[in-house]
Amino acid sequence: MPQLSLSSVNKRYGDVTALDDVSVDFPNAALTAIVGRSGCGKSSLLKLCNGLLQPDSGCVYALGEDLAQADLTKVRRRIGYAVQGSGLFPHLTARANIILMAELEQWPAEDIQDRVSTLTTLAHVDPELLERYPHQLSGGQQQRIGLCRAMMLKPDILLLDEPFAAIDPITRTDVQHQLSVMLDAEPTTAVLVTHDSREALSLAQHLVVMDAGRIVKQRSRTQIEAQFPGQAPEAVLAQLLDAGSE
Numbered sequence: 151m152p153q154l155s156l157s158s159v160n161k162r163y164g165d166v167t168a169l170d171d172v173s174v175d176f177p178n179a180a181l182t183a184i185v186g187r188s189g190c191g192k193s194s195l196l197k198l199c200n201g202l203l204q205p206d207s208g209c210v211y212a213l214g215e216d217l218a219q220a221d222l223t224k225v226r227r228r229i230g231y232a233v234q235g236s237g238l239f240p241h242l243t244a245r246a247n248i249i250l251m252a253e254l255e256q257w258p259a260e261d262i263q264d265r266v267s268t269l270t271t272l273a274h275v276d277p278e279l280l281e282r283y284p285h286q287l288s289g290g291q292q293q294r295i296g297l298c299r300a301m302m303l304k305p306d307i308l309l310l311d312e313p314f315a316a317i318d319p320i321t322r323t324d325v326q327h328q329l330s331v332m333l334d335a336e337p338t339t340a341v342l343v344t345h346d347s348r349e350a351l352s353l354a355q356h357l358v359v360m361d362a363g364r365i366v367k368q369r370s371r372t373q374i375e376a377q378f379p380g381q382a383p384e385a386v387l388a389q390l391l392d393a394g395s396e
């Protein structure tokens with residue numbers, strides 16, 4: 151059974167249709183990238199996955215629960231969420247940002263320390279950075295801290311909305327690599343919204359292509375490699391989008 155799925159979901163904002171009859175099963179313990187033109191509904195879909203938005207009709211199932219019926223606070227503890235620009239609290243140090251939820255959950259101090267140590271090693275965060283405030287960190291460092299925070303409670307689901315958009319291309323490649331390392335170490339059902347076709351095709355095992363509020367294509371990485379051998383990611387995505395809906 152998929153840990154995360156949408157069934158016939160519709161979402162409108164006033165006259166704007168953001169999602170139009172969207173159904174999708176996200177593969178468990180794998181990373182799915184959602185790509186598509188600006189305004190096609192990617193972020194709306196992601197926000198529905200942790201109950202930040204509610205569908206007008208249809209259902210969102212996460213971790214065996216229909217989110218419309220679920221205790222959202224409880225379910226969200228098992229769903230990590232990282233957004234563009236890191237979203238760190240500016241008045242808290244990096245360490246305090248990372249451990250905030252674990253403290254609220256009253257984890258023992260020793261478990262918190264162990265988890266911080268595991269995550270900072272995986273994410274290549276120098277321990278001395280943990281005592282700095284977000285404004286004292288580079289964009290790439292903030293992003294790494296944001297990933298550590300999202301993964302602190304060992305989430306079953308990880309939602310990533312353009313988490314690397316604000317950082318320069320070299321640092322970006324580095325942080326993308328750290329994300330891969332972290333997900334290899336702790337397989338999680340992850341969904342990444344991105345504008346970057348290279349990022350999508352290099353990180354994801356599964357690709358969802360959206361257009362005008364609908365899912366128009368879904369492909370595994372293996373299918374993409376077989377269908378578009380050796381082609382540049384930009385060309386692959388352009389062809390998937392241009393071919394229209396299936």
Ligand SMILES: Nc1ncnc2c1ncn2[C@@H]1O[C@H](COP(=O)(O)OP(=O)(O)OP(=O)(O)O)[C@@H](O)[C@H]1O
Pocket residue numbers: 163164166167168186187188189190191192193194195
């Ligand atoms: N709060 C809102 N009120 C009104 N319209 C909204 C709101 N949020 C999103 N929309 C509209 O819904 C549609 C889908 O938006 P969404 O942010 O999900 O798209 P997106 O694919 O993530 O876009 P982008 O790639 O530009 O971030 C767009 O037409 C957008 O203008």
